[in-house]
Amino acid sequence: MSENSLETMRHSAAHIMAAAVQSLWPEAKFDIGPDTAEGFYYDFDMEHRLNQEDLKKIEKAMRKMIGRKLPFERRELSRKEAEAYFAEKGQSFKLQRLADIPEDETVSLYSSGDFTDLCRGPHLEHSGQIGAVKLLSVAGSYFRGDEKLPMLQRIYGTAFPSQEELQDYLNRIEEAKKRDHRKLGAELELYSIHEEIGPGLVCWHPKGARIRHIIEEFWKRAHYDNGYEMLYTPHVGKKRLWETSGHLDFYSEGMYSAMDIDGDPYYVKPMNCPFHILVYKSRPRSYRELPCRWAELGTVYRYEKAGVLHGLLRVRGFTQDDAHIICTPEQIEDEIREVLRFSLYVWKSFGFKEIKAYLATRPEKAVGEPERWEQAIASLRKAVQAEGLQCETDEGGGAFYGPKIDLKIKDALGREWQTTTIQFDFNEPERFDISYIGKDGAKHRPYMVHRALLGSLERFFGILIEHYAGAFPLWLAPEQVRILPISEKFDQYARNVAARLREKQIRLSLDLEPDTIGGKIRRARNQRIPYLCIVGEKEEESGSVALRSQSKGEEGMMKIEDFLARIQKEIDELA
C-alpha cells in the first residue's frame, strides 16, 4: 500500500535516514521517526554523539539509498513474532512502542534495504520517489517526551518533491533568520538582555521604549473606549494572599522564593488576579455595577527553566496586558463575545489579519460544577462562531480552574504565534469568596474571566519586530522621518523643515554628519526609517523635500505641506 503525499514522502525519508544511521552505526537503537509540519525527524540512542559532520555523512548515505530505488516492503506479523524480532535485535524502544499498539490492531513492519522498522505506514513504493532531502539539525529529546525518561538524539530533516521547493524552504529559513528579533533588537537598538542583570530580564532601549509607549497608549485608549477601567496594583504580596488564591498549591514551581519583610514572607507576583479580586472585594458589590472590566499592564515574574528562555519570546519578567471581567451568569455570553471582538480589533490594528481560535475544554481533574463548565464552554463556542473564526477544540486541554480560548495569529511569514488567551476561572471566586447582591437581595457568586490580548508586551514586541522585519509602520516607528541635507550648505533649510514637522509631533532626526548623501541614505535605510527627506538647492528654492520612502524608494519632490498631509493621514489610519 502506498500513497504519494508529501507526508508519506517525508515519513519514508525518515525511514531512509534511519537506515543510513544503521549502516553507519550498527549499534544504534531506534525509537520513532514521524513526519512533521516542516519535514521529519527520527530519534536514536547510541554512544556516538552526532555532530554536523555526521549529518553530511548520513545525507550522503541516504542519497545512495535513494538512488538505489529500495522498495518499501510491508509485512504483517503476529505480536509474538514482532516481539521476538525486535528482542533479537536488542531494540528496546521498539519493544516498548510495540506494547503501546492496541491489542486489536495489526502489527506491521516495513523494510527498506537492511533496515526494518515497526511502522503503520503507508510508505512510498521505493526510495527513488523521495525528492530533495536535507538534514537540518541534531537535538536532544526525551523518550516519550518525558523528562524522567532517557534522553535520545534526534535528527531533524526535511524533504520536498523537487530541489526548487527545498531551496524555497531553505530561503524561507534564511529570511526568518534575517528577521530574528534578537538580531534586529540589537541592530536597531530596541532592547537588550544582560548577564549581569539576569537571563530572561529585558531592558528596553529608547527606541524600543518609544514603540512600547505608543503601544501602551493605543492599548489604554482602546480599553477606555471599550468599557474598561484601569488598575495599578503592587508587585509583591504576602504569603497568605497566594495561599488563598491557590497559587502556592498549584503554581509554586513558577514562583520565585519569598523575601522577608518585617518577618513576613512576601512573594513577587506571577499573576495579577488576586490583586484585582481584592479590589473587587473592597466593598459589597451590586449586580447593577456588573460587569466590572478591569485592565492593568501588570508586570509579573515567573520562573522559567533556563533552557527555554528565548529573546523576548520567552522571558522571566514580563508585562501582561491583563484584564479581569467579573460579571453575572446572564452577562457572560455577551462579555465573552465582546472580548473576542475587541481582541480581533486590536490585532487588526497591529497589522495581523489571519487568526485562529483554539478552544480548550474540561480536563479530568477540575474544580467547579459541570453545569457551569458546560455553560462556559457553550458561550466560548458561540462567541467564536459569531466572530466567524476558524476553531479547533482541544478536548480536556483546559486548566483545572476553567475552560479557555486561545488565539493564534499568523505573521508575515505564515508562522503562528499564541497570544490572546481568554480563560474562565471557577477557582479564585470560590477561594476569595467573592459575591454580588442580586435583584433578589441575595448573594450570588459572579463569573470571572482572565484575558490577555497581546499576551505580554515583551512577547508581542518580539512578534511585531519579526512580522515587520524591523520596518515598523509609520504610527509605530520610533523615528518616522529623517531629514538629510545634501551638504552642510543646506543644514539651515533642513533645520527649518524639521521645525515644521516637529510642530505636528512628527518623530524625526536630522543627519548633519559630513557624509555623502549616499552614505546618509544607507545609514537611514539600515535603521528602517519610513520616510527620508533629502533637501538641497532645488528643495530649498521651492519649499519642498525630495521624498524617499521605506516601501517605495525614490518618490520625487513634494511640497512640505503635501508631505505633512500625507504622513498625517497615514498615521491616523495606523498604516
Add this chain to the structure above:
RNA sequence: GCCAGCAUAGCUCAGUGGUAGAGCAGCUCAUUCGUAAUGAGCAGGUCCUCGGUUCGAGUCCGAGUGUUGGCUCCA
C-alpha cells in the same frame, strides 16, 4: 532542568601551543558632495569566569556562567 553546539574589539568574524588581527561602527582631520558605503589617521582586548596540563594556553583538559538548536513547559 536535560542533550548537543557556541563564547576573541560595540557588531560580523579570522587566528590549531610561541609577541592578539581584519572589516564595519567610534573618535580626529580633510572633503561640501543629488538617492544604499568620500578619503586619511587614531583609538579600541581580563580572547566569558575560575581551576588544571605545559618552559609557554585565545588555542589542550575540567568546572561554572551566558547563549544557540531541541525536549518539557508556556504570555
